[in-house]
Amino acid sequence: MFRYVECIDAGSEYCPCYLAEHGECIICSQLKGKEFCDCLNWSGTCIYQEYLWNNEKGKKPRQFVKCRILSKQYIREDVFILKIKVPKSMARILDNIGAYVFLRKNNDDVVFSTPISVAESDSLAGVIKVMIKVNGIKTKAIDECSDFISVKGPYLNGIQGQRFIRDVNNGKMLFLIRGTAGISALMAAKKCIKDNEIDVLIDKGRHEKNFLEDYFSEVGCAVNRLSFLDEKGLSDEGKYKIKEYIKNKQYDVALSAGNDGFHSQIINYINKIDGGIKFATVNNSIICCGEGICGSCTLSGISNSSIKSCKQQYNPMELFLKADDSDKICCKKDEECKL
Numbered sequence: 057m058f059r060y061v062e063c064i065d066a067g068s069e070y071c072p073c074y075l076a077e078h079g080e081c082i083i084c085s086q087l088k089g090k091e092f093c094d095c096l097n098w099s100g101t102c103i104y105q106e107y108l109w110n111n112e113k114g115k116k117p118r119q120f121v122k123c124r125i126l127s128k129q130y131i132r133e134d135v136f137i138l139k140i141k142v143p144k145s146m147a148r149i150l151d152n153i154g155a156y157v158f159l160r161k162n163n164d165d166v167v168f169s170t171p172i173s174v175a176e177s178d179s180l181a182g183v184i185k186v187m188i189k190v191n192g193i194k195t196k197a198i199d200e201c202s203d204f205i206s207v208k209g210p211y212l213n214g215i216q217g218q219r220f221i222r223d224v225n226n227g228k229m230l231f232l233i234r235g236t237a238g239i240s241a242l243m244a245a246k247k248c249i250k251d252n253e254i255d256v257l258i259d260k261g262r263h264e265k266n267f268l269e270d271y272f273s274e275v276g277c278a279v280n281r282l283s284f285l286d287e288k289g290l291s292d293e294g295k296y297k298i299k300e301y302i303k304n305k306q307y308d309v310a311l312s313a314g315n316d317g318f319h320s321q322i323i324n325y326i327n328k329i330d331g332g333i334k335f336a337t338v339n340n341s342i343i344c345c346g347e348g349i350c351g352s353c354t355l356s357g358i359s360n361s362s363i364k365s366c367k368q369q370y371n372p373m374e375l376f377l378k379a380d381d382s383d384k385i386c387c388k389k390d391e392e393c394k395l
């Protein structure tokens with residue numbers, strides 16, 4: 057089973073949620089039908105107590121709000137950036153690692169809503185910036201919006217392994233980015249650059265230019281271009297550069313921002329070079345409801361255990377490290393292990 061499970065909403069204004077009402081709370085054993093208290097991870101408040109105080113009901117879930125589009129800028133014919141005016145309370149929470157929102161065209165059915173990572177959030181002005189790549193019916197509908205758009209949020213599970221990023225202080229991080237998935241890493245870079253050194257290895261993927269390169273440089277990261285993959289997997293150039301970086305610096309965390317195949321290549325390769333590096337990954341699961349209800353984001357772990365990756369945090373090594381290396385997931389002694 058997954059050893060590291062944390063609910064991203066635990067202790068927030070949206071906790072307890074629908075799951076508690078239906079005996080499926082991720083953290084609270086009593087709201088999972090057990091008779092004893094055995095909190096998986098203490099989040100600072102007693103979820104069971106909150107549930108009782110709330111008349112044995114879940115808190116009001118997030119709702120769509122109609123928001124004004126302040127600007128729309130195409131950076132390629134199929135990629136554009138939207139600046140959206142949102143409630144300040146929403147923008148404040150979205151100014152965090154892993155932030156994303158659901159967007160849909162006003163008056164479209166809720167099935168058109170799609171999760172989009174937040175690249176920037178100005179909590180004073182109440183403005184968020186998102187980058188959208190048009191590649192399907194939902195994003196085409198968003199592309200048709202010019203004045204207003206429906207926004208639902210805030211959601212924060214866009215990056216897995218957030219605990220490992222947050223735990224680093226005055227440390228070193230290596231971001232490995234391929235394609236537009238890197239947009240989720242941008243917020244993490246902004247949040248961490250004040251206290252940490254961040255090196256970014258960036259691959260344009262299947263595009264002519266990686267338009268994220270300049271954003272990471274502006275944030276203050278040291279950016280280097282390369283081509284990570286070839287037809288066999290990690291390219292010689294990719295392996296060489298990753299090894300050079302790791303040999304020269306003692307990184308605390310590596311953040312992989314690409315697809316799941318990319319995460320797997322990166323984690324297995326880096327772990328062989330330095331078993332002490334922790335990993336974070338951008339969340340590529342198919343997120344549909346974002347509330348732990350529909351099950352579209354369910355991931356299976358060892359021994360048929362499963363988690364809903366829209367709400368639950370896991371250690372990316374538990375999912376991507378190959379079976380023969382899985383005994384190396386934890387680099388601490390058993391008694392120190394919090395996973």
Ligand code: FES
Nearest residue numbers: 344346349351366
């Ligand atoms: S997206 Fe519906 S359960 Fe995760």
